[in-house]
Amino acid sequence: MSQRALPAKILTYESINPHVKRVEYAVRGELAIRAEKLKDELSKGNSHNYNFDTVVNCNIGNPQQLKQKPITFFRQVASLMEYPDLLLPENRTQVEALYPIDAIERAQKLLEQIGSVGAYSHSQGIPYIRNHVAKFIEERDGYPANPNDIFLTQGASAGVQNILQLIITHSNVGIMIPIPQYPLYTATLALYDAQPVPYYLNEEEDWGLDISQLTSSLSAGRSKGLDTRALVIINPGNPTGQCLTEQNMREIINFCHNERIILLADEVYQTNIYQPAERPFHSFKKVLRSMGRKYEQFELFSFHSVSKGMIGECGRRGGYYECTNIDSRVVEELYKIASVSLCPNVQGQIMVDLMVQPPKRSDESYTLYQKEVDEIYMSLRRRSTKLSECFNQLEGVTCNSAQGSMYLFPRIRLPQKAIEAAHQAGKQPDEFYCLAMLDATGVCVVPGSGFGQKNGTLHFRSTFLPPEELFDGFCTRLQRFHNEFLERYHD
Ligand SMILES: Cc1ncc(COP(=O)(O)O)c(C=O)c1O
Incomplete structure (x- = not known):
């Protein structure tokens, strides 16, 4: 034979x-x-x-x-975390000559909480750092944030991938994405076998988002039999650089609410704002909370990163996402998925801590920072x-x-x-x-x-x-x- x-x-x-x-x-x-x-x-x-x-x-x-030069304070803390022997009493004099006191104190506090940067941490991210993230969100938005709803991630990319993986249940799931878009989205949809439902940004209107586009894109998706479950908004935009108005954001939330669609807000460029008077940044979380009780069950995931802004620490792979109004059993499943990768890298988590708690006015490093x-x-x-x-x-x-x-x-x-x-x-x-x-x-x-x-x-x-x-x-x-x-x- x-x-x-x-x-x-x-x-x-x-x-x-x-x-x-x-x-x-x-x-x-x-x-x-x-x-x-x-x-x-x-x-x-x-x-x-x-x-x-x-x-x-x-x-x-x-x-x-x-x-682009790294922010000095961030690297000072990171370097002390990497080599904690520098903080031993016998090295103190030399270290104080090189490092400002607030960098030394910050590293000491982080070390007390973290132990070694070489150890696995909590899978969802170090609780002490998640507390700081929640505080940052509260101060930014004026509304409460819960550290248990925050997941530290290997950059925003990993967070986006986890959430899309969670939402995509079969190959007929549609995810609304802007065109033009950042290719993380089409790439992840291809990988998890879901279908992009494109909506077009309006180049003639400074790449603005017209709600009628969302409506027509959703019906186009539905007419193809797609089960459209989520809408991705990149704000400020990549590659377009647009910044949404608060009114526009309310309309988007309302659209998602009426259509029972989950909102994914990619807000990694939230501090890269070049026309702050005309186009300030508003987080979707804040706008949502300002819209009152009708939207109190509205499901939102918001993403942020240390890669952008004035920090630019892309290689550290630090970021987080916040779950707003996500069912607690779903959050538990997200925790399970996070634990499969054991934990996000610890230096990335430290950078998130520094991003959300930069030096204060009264600190020695403030002026330079x-x-x-x-x-x-x-x-x-x-x-x-x-x-x-x-x-x-x-x-x-x-x-x-x-x-x-x-x-x-x-x-x-x-x-x-x-x-x-x-x-x-x-x-x-x-x-x-x-x-x-x-x-x-x-x-x-x-x-x-x-x-x-x-x-x-x-x-x-x-x-x-x-x-x-x-x-x-x-x-x-x-x-x-x-x-x-x-x-x-x-x-
Ligand atoms: C819109 C957008 N989202 C997410 C990311 C990923 O960033 P990170 O380095 O945090 O994974 C980028 C990176 O360029 C981006 O432009």
Whole structure:
């Protein structure tokens, strides 16, 4: 009897989980891989092959990769936590010469609560830190928060994934997501085998959210037979930078309430607010609480992170989510899921503690802390304006200003010949443009197709995180590249 030849490997591309293969993550996609190759080339001394000598990563909101300095107080506490022998009496004099007293005291208190950063902690997050998070939320919103409803996580990403996993019960579950969106959402939906129900943000209205869009998107989903269970709002927006008005947020809550939809509020950019008078940040929790008893059972998950704001500690993987009006038995299940991973990393939890309890006015570190935060904030604001002006000067490009977050999402209009050339090369037109930009300028941005965009429109996303001194050179190179690109593919 002849035996069929078996493949050499048990695990092959064909035999792995098909949902894994469906995952796409543009911010770490082809552009980013090509940028790494270019960096490698430059580091080998091959810069003569290019018009630039550095690659600038504008593809990902990773501030410290682009030389943003960490907040001194945060690192002082973290370093003492890492090496607690520094706090022994015999080292005290030397340590006091190097560290401010409030950093020493904070580390001592945290060590008393945590023990060693090398030990597993409570799966939901260290109770002492969750108490501080609850206090922070109460002070921010003016409404109570319960530490038992707070889960510390490995960045907001892990929290979002846990909640989506919980909500997705079958492959016909629909989750409403903005278009454009941050690809964490489409990637996670692909992985957990649920269906995105897209609603479009309005570019002409500063990427505002029109409630009629939510209604039509929900009915489109329902007409396809989808069981739409949750709505994701990213506020301030990524990649769009929009910041919702309080009135708009009330309408969104009302919509979800009427349609029996759970709200997921991704608020990781809550301190990246550049027009604070016109567009201040409001948390969904606060707006919900202000809406009174009719909404007292309204189910909300809110996410926050140490990766953004003026902190930018992305690599520490710290974050939290808060459950509002979530059934206690569901919270218990979330705890069970958290305990499968044992605990979020402890240094990330410490960073959450520092984020929610920064130095107070009376503390020795306050002046330096405030100066560092203000400098980063003012610089981000300047950079956002400078870069949007730069984009708006390019022929056929229009770019809304950033009300918040760290990104601009300019719209580009490419000649038909460029679009045809892209198709011939097997690329999306915006991807084709971004690859050409990377090769000509060393600047790595992400094509709009990675975030979703209205049919017939093309965009790219760029962070405005590179150091200010690089901006002028970057704008000149971009201008030259853009003109040459248009010239080459002139209709
Ligand atoms: C909107 C949004 N949500 C979540 C995240 C994930 O952040 P974290 O580093 O906390 O996982 C990001 C990161 O860029 C983001 O832009």
